[in-house]
Amino acid sequence: LLAAYDHQKKGETAVSRDYEIPKGERVGVGFWGAGRGYLSHHLTMDKGALTNYQILTPSTINASPMDPFGQAGPYEEAVMNTPIIERFAKPDDFKGIDILRTIRSFDPCMPCTTHMYAGDVTVVREVNTCACALDEEHDAVPAGALG
Known part of the structure; x- marks a missing residue:
């Protein structure tokens, strides 16, 4: 924090650097250790655009x-x-x-959700284990609507 303050006193307030997005097909992965386990980010790019991005969290x-x-x-x-x-x-x-x-x-750090297929209806029951979502609605949705 003190180093950041020193940079600010010198007028160095940039919070990012110029970065050229790679062209062509690319694959990237990053790992980080967290209290619950490891966290990883996986991505693929093509022509400078993301084609897939996935996060694997410790809770998952x-x-x-x-x-x-x-x-x-x-x-x-x-x-x-x-x-x-x-x-x-x-x-x-x-x-x-x-x-x-x-x-x-x-x-x-996740809600507990159950998806159950019952004939032509998918029944979703969600019980939140944190305050990140307070909606207590329990919906039945047509089969295939969830992907």
């Missing part, structure tokens, strides 16, 4: 399902054999707070 990787070799994803593995200390009188009263605590220990 941690929430991955079982792989083709039967290895459980990190969240799934963490909740296996989680002791249930929650008290409930009947099964309908079960809230799953112990399982939720286990998942929350990863500090996930």
Whole structure:
């Protein structure tokens, strides 16, 4: 921060540099370590324009399902054999707070959404785990509308 202040006192206030976008086909990737795991950005370009851009976040990787070799994803593995200390009188009263605590220990940054195909309708149920989206609408949309 002090170095930035010194630059500002000298009148050096530029916050970016000129950059020429490469022409032709290009592939780029960047990795960064984060508290939840690694973060990566992947892109492809053609003729100076992005043709594909994908971000893999630590939360997405941690929430991955079982792989083709039967290895459980990190969240799934963490909740296996989680002791249930929650008290409930009947099964309908079960809230799953112990399982939720286990998942929350990863500090996930994502809403939990389930997409379920039921004949000609896709049912979407979303439960937000953070305040990034407060919409509690649960919609049924025609099959294929989600891509």
